[in-house]
Amino acid sequence: MPSPIRVTVWHEHRHEKKNPEVAKVYPKGMHEAIASHLRTCSDLAVSTATLDEPEHGLTEKKLAETDVLTWWGHMAHGEVKDEIVARVHQRVLAGMGIIILHSGHFSKIFQKLMGTTCNLKWREEKNEREILWVTRPGHAIVKDIDDHFIIDREEMYGEYFDIPEPMETVLISSFGGGEVFRSGVTFTRGNGKIFYFRPGHETFPTYHNKNVLKVIENAARWAAPSAGPVAKFGHYPLNWMDKK
């Protein structure tokens, strides 16, 4: 039996402390809503880490023991230390998967991986509907998902979403107001796999939605490292290959 995939659910965990509306939807924090679902999967070994822990909970040791990291941040992107961002970046290049959630689009780590601003249009309405359409039906990330699913109330994100051309566009959303958004997109950087997944505004119960949780669960499996080669760099003399 293979070792479980070690998933670390990273969360900013500030909105819940400042906004009673958010605390009501996520009494234990958004990370616990995600983690408690992932814990139901016997092939995943789940832990959490948050901004206000020492080193944001992302010590060298912790990252070395993480196969897939999920990332939700919003109001405190600027407080994430550059040193920790560099550490996470290095781990992604070495093979750790990363799943960027919702407002994490503006996180330092996502911008660093993408090389773009990751900017977009947005709007928060009490009652705007998001429909997510599957545009790569054979993808592991949409296992056991129908050809679309609906979130009754969500924040709108609209194109142009300033990201590089994705490797695969797995989900595209429409919103009540007529905007569209590439809501599920994959990339690779170095040995690491990256999935950006749009839904997850803090005032809505999005991380209690079973389709949303299923996509995150699927993505954790998809983003897990394979034991591919460690890249070799630097000076190599003529015929080094024959001298092994």
Next chain:
Amino acid sequence: MPSPIRVTVWHEHRHEKKNPEVAKVYPKGMHEAIASHLRTCSDLAVSTATLDEPEHGLTEKKLAETDVLTWWGHMAHGEVKDEIVARVHQRVLAGMGIIILHSGHFSKIFQKLMGTTCNLKWREEKNEREILWVTRPGHAIVKDIDDHFIIDREEMYGEYFDIPEPMETVLISSFGGGEVFRSGVTFTRGNGKIFYFRPGHETFPTYHNKNVLKVIENAARWAAPSAGPVAKFGHYPLNWMDKK
């Protein structure tokens, strides 16, 4: 001054003859609506060809003199001879650009180039709005286009659109009913460039819409062949490169 780009606007030209509603919108045929716009561009040399001409108007000579072919078909896909499809296919691989319009998604040539069914969801309402969003803003195909444009009434096409992952997704549509569609997508096959562009239902005045015409004009320039190498295939002995 460079030679003009030779654009051949190919059209099935059947709906106009059978349906007075279509004839009213396009009295000279949909191809003439497109061609008459392209003729206003001094760098384009425009001609037309239709299904009911001998060899569908696509003789060896005509194709040899075509840099970019646009393709609209719908009710008579099955009448296009396999021999002509093979001829067009070969020309695309040799560098001719091709722009597939709207219901041309089900044409033999597009299916042959894609390797998939090119199937989709659809719906025709009297009054359903399409909004096209630019998702690759630096692309030559959206030159002088705003970050979105609206077509007040169009047929709905919805995902999943059964095409390979595009090289670039340039435009994504939303529809009044909430569906989305990758409406402007690029591919290459051999030396040839391919652009699929969604709008163009025959009962609506879509090919009188200035944004739609501008996209087709831009795409004609983008899809024009570059004088890249003629691919060499077959048996090559050791050190052939040194014997030239």
Next chain:
Amino acid sequence: MPSPIRVTVWHEHRHEKKNPEVAKVYPKGMHEAIASHLRTCSDLAVSTATLDEPEHGLTEKKLAETDVLTWWGHMAHGEVKDEIVARVHQRVLAGMGIIILHSGHFSKIFQKLMGTTCNLKWREEKNEREILWVTRPGHAIVKDIDDHFIIDREEMYGEYFDIPEPMETVLISSFGGGEVFRSGVTFTRGNGKIFYFRPGHETFPTYHNKNVLKVIENAARWAAPSAGPVAKFGHYPLNWMDKK
């Protein structure tokens, strides 16, 4: 424990019967060399099928029970019936993975999936070396492979290889004569995953090479279908999503 992945190793199986040199290298056929390795993997359920069986061994029932098909053909591409090719094509679009091996580049099924000629340069020397370099180190297909591996004697395939731009280029080869080739490339069509893998000339013991066998084994796992949505196509009235 998950069900095993059902792999069908399809083989033309003609060279072995006509050429004693090939029969000597592969006394039970090339397919048995591949299959016997895959049978050592407890998560794979392996069978074989060959050209000269009824329906080429690829009945509707057999294909329905195949998760991943590997394909080696060369001298008899033209004998593969179009009807069977269409059947395999449909199964790929429905999610079956396919691994095209070596001279299978010219098979009808690969050409149909690619939409191109899949042509290339080639040369057979007694003693030309191929070095395969990993260019996507985190990919599941190169699990447990070093950053390169060497095949002492192989047929040369050289660029330009007339395929669409791959989704991922996982391996690139160099040859003794200085040619290069994209030797491991991935694509998707519909729900199906496609991997083309270059090595495998019939007069060399390539399918006894442990790195080559490991790549095929890895690719079988990578290409296995995920239980993604069955695509829905056709007419959908307004608000069909709300009526479920």
Next chain:
Amino acid sequence: MPSPIRVTVWHEHRHEKKNPEVAKVYPKGMHEAIASHLRTCSDLAVSTATLDEPEHGLTEKKLAETDVLTWWGHMAHGEVKDEIVARVHQRVLAGMGIIILHSGHFSKIFQKLMGTTCNLKWREEKNEREILWVTRPGHAIVKDIDDHFIIDREEMYGEYFDIPEPMETVLISSFGGGEVFRSGVTFTRGNGKIFYFRPGHETFPTYHNKNVLKVIENAARWAAPSAGPVAKFGHYPLNWMDKK
């Protein structure tokens, strides 16, 4: 007649000052070798800028008047000010094309655009041959280039090259020692087009090679901005599209 494309050839310009061997090959600097070729093209308006000029020659004004920037650097990557890197980055996202040459793979600007280390293997021999093979023959960047070309003596760069999966792989090299390298690759970031082009070691007369110069000339045209939409970001209320 269209306005000329304004190309700025940026150069570190240090090796020539310190190493007589380099000064002998490029008496006026490598930038002048490139620029003097580009000046022969009537559709290009060419200027140069170097590291030791104020603001590295890349003032706001200069960048605003640059359509395409070429970048060669090596020994002094660390001296390029982060502020200038950020400025160039912003201009690329706004549509300026950028062509990264040879050892520029390790420049801050390329790493920032790619989100990876851009590391590789290397070796400098007196007499190692590079053969560059065209792998996207219809591409504008290989206009008037044969299906391969040879540089008699060059530094070796070998895979794995730590870049994201390219949009298009246009050229792949082999080297005398058997290594391969993706030598011509394209990307987009924001509105900007990016081309990385491998050859150009300072001790060899690479920028006097007509094929190399032709590729740079072609790439300058390909990377020129199109007048695509300026992306709109931020808050957009419901129905903003109807209120224009």
